[in-house]
Amino acid sequence: MALLEARGLQAQYGWTKVLHGIDFAVEEGGITTILGANGAGKTTTLRAVCGMVRTAGEIRFAGQRINGRATEDLVRLGIGHAPEGRGTFVNLTVEENLRLGAYARSGGGSVAQDLERVYGYFPVLAQRKKQAGGTLSGGEQQMLAVARALMLRPRLLLLDEPSLGLAPLVVREILRIVRTINREERVSVLLVEQNAAVALGLAQHAYLMETGRVVMSGPAAELRQNDAIRRAYLGY
Amino acid sequence: MEVFFQQVVSGLATGGIYGSVALALVMIYQATDVVNYAQGEMAMFSTYIAWTLLDKGVPYWWAFVLTLVISFAGGVLLERIVIRPVENKPILTIVIVCIGLLVILNSMAGWIYSYIQKPFPSPFPPKPIMLGTVVFGAHDLGAIGVTLVVLAFLYAFFRFTTLGLAMRAAAQNPVSSRLCGIRVGWMLAIGWGLASMVGAVAGMMVAPIVFLDPNMMAGILIYAFASATLGGFTSPGGAVLGGLIVGVIENLVGTYVHFIGTELKLTVALALILVVLVFKPSGLFGRVAVHRV
Numbered sequence: 001m002a003l004l005e006a007r008g009l010q011a012q013y014g015w016t017k018v019l020h021g022i023d024f025a026v027e028e029g030g031i032t033t034i035l036g037a038n039g040a041g042k043t044t045t046l047r048a049v050c051g052m053v054r055t056a057g058e059i060r061f062a063g064q065r066i067n068g069r070a071t072e073d074l075v076r077l078g079i080g081h082a083p084e085g086r087g088t089f090v091n092l093t094v095e096e097n098l099r100l101g102a103y104a105r106s107g108g109g110s111v112a113q114d115l116e117r118v119y120g121y122f123p124v125l126a127q128r129k130k131q132a133g134g135t136l137s138g139g140e141q142q143m144l145a146v147a148r149a150l151m152l153r154p155r156l157l158l159l160d161e162p163s164l165g166l167a168p169l170v171v172r173e174i175l176r177i178v179r180t181i182n183r184e185e186r187v188s189v190l191l192v193e194q195n196a197a198v199a200l201g202l203a204q205h206a207y208l209m210e211t212g213r214v215v216m217s218g219p220a221a222e223l224r225q226n227d228a229i230r231r232a233y234l235g236y
Numbered sequence: 237m238e239v240f241f242q243q244v245v246s247g248l249a250t251g252g253i254y255g256s257v258a259l260a261l262v263m264i265y266q267a268t269d270v271v272n273y274a275q276g277e278m279a280m281f282s283t284y285i286a287w288t289l290l291d292k293g294v295p296y297w298w299a300f301v302l303t304l305v306i307s308f309a310g311g312v313l314l315e316r317i318v319i320r321p322v323e324n325k326p327i328l329t330i331v332i333v334c335i336g337l338l339v340i341l342n343s344m345a346g347w348i349y350s351y352i353q354k355p356f357p358s359p360f361p362p363k364p365i366m367l368g369t370v371v372f373g374a375h376d377l378g379a380i381g382v383t384l385v386v387l388a389f390l391y392a393f394f395r396f397t398t399l400g401l402a403m404r405a406a407a408q409n410p411v412s413s414r415l416c417g418i419r420v421g422w423m424l425a426i427g428w429g430l431a432s433m434v435g436a437v438a439g440m441m442v443a444p445i446v447f448l449d450p451n452m453m454a455g456i457l458i459y460a461f462a463s464a465t466l467g468g469f470t471s472p473g474g475a476v477l478g479g480l481i482v483g484v485i486e487n488l489v490g491t492y493v494h495f496i497g498t499e500l501k502l503t504v505a506l507a508l509i510l511v512v513l514v515f516k517p518s519g520l521f522g523r524v525a526v527h528r529v
Contacts (some may be wrong), residue, residue: 039461052411054413071414071415072414072417072418072419075414075415075416075417076417081415083411083412083415087409087412087415088409088412089405089408089412090408090409091404091407091408092404092405092408096401096405097396098419099401100401100402100413100416101416103398103402103416103417103418104417104418122395142489148416152416153288173464224242
């Protein structure tokens with residue numbers, strides 16, 4: 001069953017329509033990726049899921065319709081979001097950043113345990129826990145964004161271009177951890193990326209967006225073989 | 237030399253009060269980028285509430301605590317009812333709403349309680365305290381103590397509680413805060429509540445010195461502006477320290493510079509604002525704001 005499902009999803013900023021009715025789904029326990037160039041509407045899609053932009057059409061999460069609900073309430077349903085630009089609280093320490101991730105968490109277990117858990121995934125954050133978030137490197141801030149979202153113990157993790165501006169080695173490290181989290185904690189993932197090579201290696205299912213529409217979709221392995229995608233996004 | 241020490245201590249006492257009001261201003265400024273011009277009148281109104289309770293025979297410290305609770309609730313309500321509707325409007329709109337609030341609170345206090353000055357009791361004994369050969373007013377020392385307790389409480393709240401952390405987060409990065417599930421609007425309202433509470437303490441500490449009347453905070457608000465400007469509008473600790481410095485400077489200048497005396501003391505505050513804004517606009521401890529445009 002799909003954990004997240006969108007049908008005919010439209011979104012607009014003011015009078016400008018950015019999504020023109022797209023369909024996509026994230027399977028429970030799966031990793032789905034949405035690929036596309038700048039301005040294709042990938043970030044807006046994530047913002048629509050989080051209730052941060054006006055939408056029409058339908059979004060369902062775990063069977064219930066979630067359109068029009070406040071971002072703060074959606075977080076409480078278990079949707080963790082590592083946003084575009086990483087959303088670091090630059091003047092707060094790394095540990096405070098992480099504690100904020102657990103702010104809306106429901107269910108048992110101590111925050112201290114969860115801190116240990118995410119420090120296990122990202123040892124570099126443990127070394128930096130007393131440092132202000134703004135002093136971290138880009139890669140470390142991306143790790144912080146993912147770790148902060150994990151503190152929620154999410155059912156669904158939304159990742160907005162985690163590869164942006166980072167060295168290939170760092171990207172590989174972050175995505176390796178995302179895969180581990182997906183496998184071991186059964187967290188479903190919706191990954192939005194420009195870097196198709198990286199995203200198609202991780203996801204089971206992929207969508208390709210152009211100017212606010214889904215133009216192609218299918219199993220990631222199939223899209224990787226597709227000639228048009230290879231030429232336009234993989235570069236060989 | 238004794239006069240000097242006395243003036244410094246009583247300067248610290250009033251300075252603590254300026255610092256408290258400055259802190260209230262800074263707390264709201266940090267969260268919303270708005271200077272709450274009604275902060276002084278809110279404090280004045282809180283002090284009238286304390287006066288009403290005392291008048292009904294409630295013991296002082298009970299009245300003190302009750303006033304804090306009522307002021308907190310009042311601050312939250314004001315934010316929800318008056319500020320919320322203009323939250324996303326240009327800053328000028330919010331400033332004008334704050335000034336409107338100032339006028340309304342001032343007139344309401346005058347209408348309910350009249351403009352006649354009322355004495356307001358001090359919780360501290362009237363007997364002066366001798367330290368060596370220097371005489372200190374018990375109220376001065378007490379006011380310094382109360383101010384320090386309030387500051388310690390606020391520091392602990394923001395530093396060690398989850399709600400305090402969430403409020404700092406909401407002030408810094410509202411979008412990211414919402415993604416953490418923080419209800420940013422309510423954090424602002426709680427910020428107004430706390431600021432109103434801090435103002436109430438300042439009002440109750442200053443009223444025994446200046447007497448209670450609807451205009452009692454007008455001058456103090458200007459000193460508070462000077463304090464916040466000196467310390468830096470982006471630094472809560474700086475605002476308090478700024479208050480203490482302003483309080484001491486004000487007293488020493490009033491005592492030793494004869495042509496200023498008590499009549500021109502307020503001018504010192506205004507001159508200070510001007511000097512700081514010209515030579516170091518971010519204040520002693522403030523951060524220089526960098527905006528991407």
